[in-house]
Amino acid sequence: MYINPNLFILARPPHQVVWNYERHTQFELELNYSSRLAQLISDPSQFDTDNPIDIDFVNADILVVAPKEPIEWKWDELSRIFHIGTKNIPCERVPQDVNEWAPLYLQHCNDVLSSPTPPARLKTYPVERIALAPCSLVDLQDVSLAQTLVSRSTSRAFSEHAISIGQVSTLLYLTLGYLDERSCVHMPTNHRDALSARRSSPSGGGLNACEGYLYVRNVTGLEAGVYAYHPDEHALSLVRPLPDTRLGQLLCGQHFINPLPFGLFITSRFDKLWWKYEHSRAYRMAFVETGHVSQAFLMVATALGLNTWLTGALADRQVECLLGLEDTPEQPLFFVGCGHGDGQVHCNELMALVNRQDSGT
Structure with missing residues (x-):
């Protein structure tokens, strides 16, 4: 087994959060899960099919069966996370034609505009203009x-x-x-x-x-x-x-x-x-x-x-x-x-x- 290369880990006490930025999924890990993940990162060969935590990692795509070949990326990891993490917008249902798209977009606009509009400026400036x-x-x-x-x-x-x-x-x-x-x-x-x-x-x-x-x-x-x-x-x-x-x-x-x-x-x-x-x-x-x-x-x-x-x-x-x-x-x-x-x-x-x-x- 292999660790998915498209992960980063956030410290959000009392949990660690594992974020799969390619699939836009996040998981809060309890301490026993965090400890087990650290063991598998150190030595993936410790994977155990009888360990329910390991199986949960597989089902969550934190562990993968085959190594993923990363694209050649000359910039740093932050730029890679930004690019991959903003690809493929999650969408519950992609409209198949304009007649499906129109009511979905109209509903989206109505939902947005029913919430408070952002202020014209974030900061207050003198009245004298x-x-x-x-x-x-x-x-x-x-x-x-x-x-x-x-x-x-x-x-x-x-x-x-x-x-x-x-x-x-x-x-x-x-x-x-x-x-x-x-x-x-x-x-x-x-x-x-x-x-x-x-x-x-x-x-x-x-x-x-x-x-x-x-x-x-x-x-x-x-x-x-x-x-x-x-x-x-x-x-x-x-x-x-x-x-x-x-x-x-x-x-x-x-x-x-x-x-x-x-x-x-x-x-x-x-x-x-x-x-x-x-x-x-x-x-x-x-x-x-x-x-x-x-x-x-x-x-x-x-x-x-x-x-x-x-x-x-x-x-x-x-x-x-x-x-x-x-x-x-x-x-x-x-x-x-x-x-x-x-x-x-x-x-x-x-x-x-x-x-x-x-x-x-």
């Missing part, structure tokens, strides 16, 4: 989508030149704002307000789980600081003054980005995702939606003639502290920024090293 000017699409009317796609690139060389609050307003509205230009689709329930807001990018379940926090260093018409964006009002709240900690320190030492005039931390509201989707597969959607939002930001910034940069390398604890999100179900996942520069893919310091290396000096 900085209202942003309505977004004008005039500056973007003559910009070709094809040319914007071709022109978008990642820059790592920014100047001290400021961007305007008007550009920030356009970026936020078209990236995270609830678009007035889009009419609400007909909702199949009597709770349209909960899922009526529409952004420029798709969102799992229409939940708009992403939020935005501005890192403002050099924007004309806006004091330096960290701000929360309120998409329902197209307005800002000051979270805190700009910290002494340089931006590069918050982004894992990428100090070439310190001159960046403006950036956006994109967070995900896990509580919104839990509200509608009570399974771990929804965790994937947090990152998918973040990608949609970041691409919208990059495209709008490019259309405005700005250079762009992006990263997922965050000093998470520092960023959570900066945004006031410690120990909450809202977590920062990504950062995008824009400004003026020469458009170089690499910063001057790195290019100087490359040039010296190429010249042999």
Whole structure:
């Protein structure tokens, strides 16, 4: 007999919990079961067909008859657990056609919307809001989508030149704002307000789980600081003054980005995702939606003639502290920024090293 390789064990006093993350099954083990499992992990040949605990392990797929060949996995075990553990959503019954699917989905929506709706924001901010000017699409009317796609690139060389609050307003509205230009689709329930807001990018379940926090260093018409964006009002709240900690320190030492005039931390509201989707597969959607939002930001910034940069390398604890999100179900996942520069893919310091290396000096 062999120990199933797709298990992990959690300490949940007074029990151990064995979790088969491939099959989405969990088992609480009494002390005699925990002790026996430890013996079998040490020496699987001790398996005894007359031992009822061993038979229970077989029936629970904790012990398997034949070894399971693991796929070649170069990352660590955590990433493997995440990937395998979010595959194959458990489903009592898979609908066989649209006529079976429709009433099941309608019932799901009604069940979800009968429970309390997650709050618009997890944290309370000052009532005084900085209202942003309505977004004008005039500056973007003559910009070709094809040319914007071709022109978008990642820059790592920014100047001290400021961007305007008007550009920030356009970026936020078209990236995270609830678009007035889009009419609400007909909702199949009597709770349209909960899922009526529409952004420029798709969102799992229409939940708009992403939020935005501005890192403002050099924007004309806006004091330096960290701000929360309120998409329902197209307005800002000051979270805190700009910290002494340089931006590069918050982004894992990428100090070439310190001159960046403006950036956006994109967070995900896990509580919104839990509200509608009570399974771990929804965790994937947090990152998918973040990608949609970041691409919208990059495209709008490019259309405005700005250079762009992006990263997922965050000093998470520092960023959570900066945004006031410690120990909450809202977590920062990504950062995008824009400004003026020469458009170089690499910063001057790195290019100087490359040039010296190429010249042999």
